[in-house]
Amino acid sequence: MLNSMKNNMNNTIKHLAWGSALFLSLTGIGFAADVAxxxxxxxxxxxxxxxSTTDLNATLYSRSHIPITAGVSGKLERIAEPGEYVDKGGLLVSLDLVPLQLRQAEQQAQIKREQINLAYLKKELSRLEQLSLTKATSQFQLDQTRSKYELASADLDIAQLKLKQVDDQLSRAVLKAPFAGVVTERIVRAGADVNRGDVLLKLLDTQNLEARLYIPIKYLAYVNKGDELRMSASDKSVFGVVFAKIPRADPRSQTFEVRLSIPQSLNNFWAAGQLVRVTVPTQAAxxxxxxxxxxxxxxxxxxxxxxxxxxxxxxxxxxxxxxxxxxxxxxxxxxxxxxxxxxxxxxxxxxxxxxxxx
Missing domain, CATH: 2.40.420.20 (conserved putative lor/sdh protein from methanococcus maripaludis s2 fold)
Structure with a gap:
């Protein structure tokens, strides 16, 4: 029993020693922190x-979102699908070319005919002019031949102009993209007959975006063309340059419009129709x-x-x-x-x- 009491006392002394050491250590750390x-x-x-600035919402737009219309009447052979990306100069629409090609061939034959007739009348006129020097032909016959020659020359000019018109129609029967972009809407399908001026599809320029911002008119003096304003959306932030300021207030909202360019590096992150936050100055700097x-x-x-x-x-x-x-x-x-x-x-x-x- 005596040995048991001694062991308990030894354990108690050890625990007190460890506790004292820990207390002194923590106290030392706190003291060192206070000193430092x-x-x-x-x-x-x-x-x-x-x-001073404020944040306003702006909407992203494409610089170009245009309807593509038929240049001539005809039957659609091919039309780009919605969502299809087309490079600048790439094929969007093609019409059946056979009717126009037949008209082109007909007009070429007509020109050849007019050229043959004109060559004959030219020789005939030259012959009669030589005969008129010796009074071997009448003046009436000479004048009549000269008139026919001049009419034939005019007919040749008309035929050549008609051929140019057919060539122009052939070139407009194949529609190419005026800029690189994406087809957002297809109005008609391949195989349909269309008339000149009919809207066939809509093409969106995805490479050149702009932000359109409507600012309270009281801040008109603090935003100017060439200013750089911070824009942010989708965890991306960038400075856009004001390239257009339209100092005309909307009667209802009392705001004016400003347009900012968007760096092309954000084309993969931002899209037309998206809202972005724009930081606008509200006082003179x-x-x-x-x-x-x-x-x-x-x-x-x-x-x-x-x-x-x-x-x-x-x-x-x-x-x-x-x-x-x-x-x-x-x-x-x-x-x-x-x-x-x-x-x-x-x-x-x-x-x-x-x-x-x-």
């Missing part, structure tokens, strides 16, 4: 041009000192930022906040370009504290 300083994340004060929005500490008595000096010492400064965008705001206070301010871990810091910059 609280961790903070910092950002740099920057002198830059900044304007001004140059001034700016800080990240996360640097602002809002209190009842004002707005503060925490400046971190070269020795990692803390100084809390009262600032006046001006205009800004999503990430940064302009400020007035005892700060200079290049100063470091805390953007994480600043809320509980006091003047004179030492911090660890992460």
């Amino acid at each position: 300083g609280k961790p903070v994340k910092v950002d740099t004060v920057q002198n830059q041009v900044l304007a 001004k140059k001034g000192l700016t800080v990240h929005r996360d640097a602002l500490i809002l209190r009842k008595d004002g707005t503060y930022v925490v400046k971190i000096d070269a020795q990692n010492k803390v100084t809390r400064l009262l600032v006046k906040v001006g205009q800004g965008d999503k990430e940064r705001v302009t400020i007035n206070g005892e700060l200079e370009h290049g100063d470091k301010v805390a953007i994480r871990g600043a809320e509980r810091l006091s003047d004179g504290e030492t911090v660890v910059v992460q």
Whole structure:
């Protein structure tokens, strides 16, 4: 029994020793952390041009989404299917060419006939002109032959023009894509008879997109042609250039239209008809000192930022906040370009504290 009591006392002493060691270890870690300083994340004060902004929805459109119409009347032999991609100059529609080819052959034969007739009359006119020098032919016969020759020459010109018309119709019986794109809609099917001007299909240019944005008229002065505005959608963000500004307000919505170009690198991610977010300036841009929005500490008595000096010492400064965008705001206070301010871990810091910059 005595041995059992000794063993229990030894175990108790060991547990107390381990507990004391663990407590001292944790206390030492906390003490070391206090000595080193609280961790903070910092950002740099920057002198830059900044304007207040707002986000608006814009809709993507293709630069070209056009109906393809029949150039001549005839029977459809081939027409592109919806969803089919066609390169520029690729075949979209072809009509039955046989009727036009027969007219072409007929007109070529007519031209040959007119040429033969004209050659005969030319020789006859030349012969009569020689005879008229010796008074061996009448003036009436000479004038009549000259008239027939001139009429035959005009008939040849008409026949050649008709051949050109047939050639033009043949060229328009085969419709090629004016630009690379995708067929979005097919109106008629192969085998149908169509008339000139009938809409056959619709072709969408997928390579050249634009964003159409309607902005409140009160911001008219802050958006101009050539400006770059940030656009975002589908986890993609890019700057688009304003290539058209239409300063005419819609009477109902009191908005004006702006169009922005879309980089072709986004063609695989964005599509016509999609909504995108566009960041639009709502004030004139001004140059001034700016800080990240996360640097602002809002209190009842004002707005503060925490400046971190070269020795990692803390100084809390009262600032006046001006205009800004999503990430940064302009400020007035005892700060200079290049100063470091805390953007994480600043809320509980006091003047004179030492911090660890992460």
